[in-house]
Amino acid sequence: MSFAEKLEKIAEKFRELEKCIEEHGAADQQVFVQASKEHSRLAPLMVLISEFHGLQGELEDLRVLACDEDENIRLMAEADIKRIESELPKKENEIKIMLLPEDEDDSKDVIVEVRAGTGGEEAALFAGDLLRMYSKYAVYKGWSSELLGVSDSSYGGVKEASVSISGKNVFANLKFEAGVHRVQRVPETEASGRIHTSAATVAVLPQAEEIDVQIDERDLRIDVFRSSGPGGQSVNTTDSAVRVTHIPTGIVVQQQDEKSQHKNKSKALKILRARLYDQKRAESEKERSASRKSQIGSGDRSERIRTYNFPQSRVTDHRINLTLYKLGKVLDGEALDEIVSALKANDIAEKLSEDLL
Numbered sequence: 001m002s003f004a005e006k007l008e009k010i011a012e013k014f015r016e017l018e019k020c021i022e023e024h025g026a027a028d029q030q031v032f033v034q035a036s037k038e039h040s041r042l043a044p045l046m047v048l049i050s051e052f053h054g055l056q057g058e059l060e061d062l063r064v065l066a067c068d069e070d071e072n073i074r075l076m077a078e079a080d081i082k083r084i085e086s087e088l089p090k091k092e093n094e095i096k097i098m099l100l101p102e103d104e105d106d107s108k109d110v111i112v113e114v115r116a117g118t119g120g121e122e123a124a125l126f127a128g129d130l131l132r133m134y135s136k137y138a139v140y141k142g143w144s145s146e147l148l149g150v151s152d153s154s155y156g157g158v159k160e161a162s163v164s165i166s167g168k169n170v171f172a173n174l175k176f177e178a179g180v181h182r183v184q185r186v187p188e189t190e191a192s193g194r195i196h197t198s199a200a201t202v203a204v205l206p207q208a209e210e211i212d213v214q215i216d217e218r219d220l221r222i223d224v225f226r227s228s229g230p231g232g233q234s235v236n237t238t239d240s241a242v243r244v245t246h247i248p249t250g251i252v253v254q255q256q257d258e259k260s261q262h263k264n265k266s267k268a269l270k271i272l273r274a275r276l277y278d279q280k281r282a283e284s285e286k287e288r289s290a291s292r293k294s295q296i297g298s299g300d301r302s303e304r305i306r307t308y309n310f311p312q313s314r315v316t317d318h319r320i321n322l323t324l325y326k327l328g329k330v331l332d333g334e335a336l337d338e339i340v341s342a343l344k345a346n347d348i349a350e351k352l353s354e355d356l357l
Helices: 003-024 029-065 071-099 120-141 170-177 261-288 327-331 336-353
Strands: 110-116 144-152 158-166 179-185 196-206 220-225 241-246 251-255 304-309 314-317 322-324
Touching: 003 029, 003 071, 029 071, 071 336, 110 120, 110 170, 110 261, 120 144, 120 158, 120 170, 120 179, 120 196, 120 327, 120 336, 144 251, 144 261, 158 170, 170 196, 170 336, 196 261, 241 261, 251 261, 304 327, 314 327, 314 336, 322 336
Parallel strands: 179 304
Antiparallel strands: 110 158, 110 196, 144 158, 179 196, 220 241, 241 251, 304 314, 314 322
């Protein structure tokens, strides 16, 4: 189907919706509501299509004037032709962007899981840096965040942690953060000043509602035990920690941050539901993107996506070859938005290049 045929099909659907609203307004409330919702969704797109067709019509008229005997009219027409010929591709691109299939999870809240990778204690310290970066980014974006659980390392780092982030289009912004993050810096304990390389992994899970993932209690094994802190020392004197095992998948979630067994179980189930939903999403994404060359947005956590170089104050995102010499601002959350925006723009460009339309 050509682009012009696609636009005509959309216009035809819009006219049908208008007719449906007019005819069923009083007779069938359910049909009216559904048609009105779809009509509202297509209305902004129809404005762009109308502007696009207007420019095409204007261009045809100007090409006639460009053949006029009057030289002044010809020169004016030629100048306007150049202007419209530069505007038309931009307008077409705006329409194509609006026609791109939406990620149904973009509006969801997320659970961000950060885990120390290779590099020992230095990796744990870096994982802590990433955890703080996402918390600060949430503040910068006006979102709210809640630490669900954290396992501290011996020297102030983080072995693993999970944080819930809620707000407008959180997953749309954070989904590109999933992957392996690498850090290059001189550890404070390194006397010779050698640069060490370590890594941490980040998982970004859309928060699932019960309607998205239904968990059968018979598929769960729930163990309770006494929570402990770094080094194994006892934190609570009651069996408040909870370990939930989803038997069909083998996924295990352990929570011990709360003093209440009930709260720990609730948090564990929240994380379990998100992990199960992420698993289901990954399977669907694999089917949808089998023909895609780019791995951007795939959530492949085996892929090294970004390097944070402290000596050079440099952050490089390897997927789009973007380098910023403002590491401090990135870790403070402010400049992270520059990277996120570039990744989103690149994702749109990749989808447009697939000629889906």
